[in-house]
Amino acid sequence: MFFPTSGTAYDLRFSLFGIPVTVSPFFWVMAGLLGFPWLKVEPGGPANLVAWMLCVFVSILIHEFGHAFTMQAFGHRPEVVLHHFGGYATYGGRAQTTPWKSLLISVAGPGVQLVLFGIVVWIGYLLTRESVDWGRINLWGSLFSLDEVVPAAMVHAEVFELGTPLFAIVASLLRINLLWALLNMLPVLPLDGGRMLWALLAMAGVRNSSDWTLRISVVAGVAAAVGCLLMLGSFLAGMMFAFMAMQNYQTLKGQQFGVS
Numbered sequence: 001m002f003f004p005t006s007g008t009a010y011d012l013r014f015s016l017f018g019i020p021v022t023v024s025p026f027f028w029v030m031a032g033l034l035g036f037p038w039l040k041v042e043p044g045g046p047a048n049l050v051a052w053m054l055c056v057f058v059s060i061l062i063h064e065f066g067h068a069f070t071m072q073a074f075g076h077r078p079e080v081v082l083h084h085f086g087g088y089a090t091y092g093g094r095a096q097t098t099p100w101k102s103l104l105i106s107v108a109g110p111g112v113q114l115v116l117f118g119i120v121v122w123i124g125y126l127l128t129r130e131s132v133d134w135g136r137i138n139l140w141g142s143l144f145s146l147d148e149v150v151p152a153a154m155v156h157a158e159v160f161e162l163g164t165p166l167f168a169i170v171a172s173l174l175r176i177n178l179l180w181a182l183l184n185m186l187p188v189l190p191l192d193g194g195r196m197l198w199a200l201l202a203m204a205g206v207r208n209s210s211d212w213t214l215r216i217s218v219v220a221g222v223a224a225a226v227g228c229l230l231m232l233g234s235f236l237a238g239m240m241f242a243f244m245a246m247q248n249y250q251t252l253k254g255q256q257f258g259v260s
Contacts, residue, residue, distance in 0.1 A: 019068050019078055021033050021061070027083035031056040033237065038168060048168035055172035058080070059113060059180070064089045066112035070105045085240070088190075103199035106192040110181035117177035120170060183237070188244050189217045214252040221245025 012023040035052035037046055060082055067089035068078035076091030097105070152169075166214050185193040201209035221244045229238035 016061075016065070017078060018068075019072070021079070022081045024081070027057075027060075027082045027087070030084040035172075039204050044151055046213040047126075051168035052099065052172045055169060055176055059116070059173065059176040059231045060087050062108045062116060063087070063113050063181075063184075066108035066110075067105055070108040074101050074105070095161040099199040099202040103203070106170070106195040106199065109192050114179035117174060120173045120177070124170060134245070170204070186220055187213075187216050188221045188224060188241065189201070189248055191215060211252065214248050217248040218252065221248060224251045230251050 005254050007028075008024060010025045012025075014021050015180070031053040032049065032074045035049050035056070038048040038052045051109045061080070064080040064082070064087045066090075068080055071089060071091045072077040074097065076097075078089050080089050081087055185196070187193045187197040189198075193235060194213060198209055198213040201212055205211060221241050225238045225241035225245060230242060
C-alpha cells in the first residue's frame with residue numbers, strides 16, 4: 001500500500017498462513033491519531049478508540065494479505081509489513097512479474113477490502129431488516145459523518161447503540177474498508193491505483209509508461225490532497241497525498257523509477 005521502511009527493535013513479528021508479518025510500533029501511533037475522534041463518542045470513549053485501532057489492524061492486514069496471497073499464487077515468497085504509512089506486501093523468489101500479474105496483485109488488496117465491506121453491510125442488514133428502513137439510508141453520505149454511519153441509523157433497532165464498542169467496530173469496519181480501499185485505488189504511486197495505472201499503460205503498449213504514470217501521479221496526488229482537505233476535512237490524509245505528489249515529482253525529475 002505504501003512505502004517500504006526500515007525496521008525497529010520494537011517491531012512485532014509473527015507468521016500467518018506461512019507468511020512473515022512485521023508490525024511497526026508507529027503503525028499503532030498512526031492508527032491512534034486517525035481514530036482520535038472516537039474518544040469523544042460516549043459512553044465508550046477509550047474503548048471505542050481501541051476498537052477502531054483493532055479494526056485498522058485487521059483491515060490493513062487483510063488488504064496486504066490480498067496482495068500476498070496473489071503474489072504467492074504467482075510463485076513469489078511474500079512478506080507483509082505494517083507501518084505508519086499503512087503497509088505493504090513485498091516478495092522474493094525468481095518468478096517474474098509481468099504487467100498483467102502486477103495488475104492482479106495490485107487489485108487484490110483493495111478488492112478484498114471491498115468484499116469485507118460488503119459482508120459487514122450484509123450482516124448489518126440481516127440484524128436490522130425488521131426494524132430499519134434501509135431504503136432511507138444514504139450509505140455513501142453516511143460514511144463521511146461519524147454520527148451518521150450506517151449503524152447509527154440502526155439505533156432504533158437496539159442492535160447497535162451509539163457509543164458502544166460494537167457500534168465502533170461496525171462503523172470502523174465500514175469506513176475503513178470502503179473509504180480507504182477507494183482512496184488507495186486513486187492513480188497515485190506508490191498506491192495500488194498508481195501500480196494499476198502503470199500496468200494498464202504497459203499492457204496497452206504506451207511508450208514511457210513509467211514516466212506517464214509519474215506525471216499522472218503528480219496531478220492526481222495534488223488533486224487528492226486538495227480533496228481530502230476540503231471535502232473530507234482530513235489534514236493528515238491531505239498531507240500524505242501532498243507528500244506522495246512531491247515524491248513522484250522528484251522521481252520524475254531524475255530519480256530512478258521502478259514498479260514491481
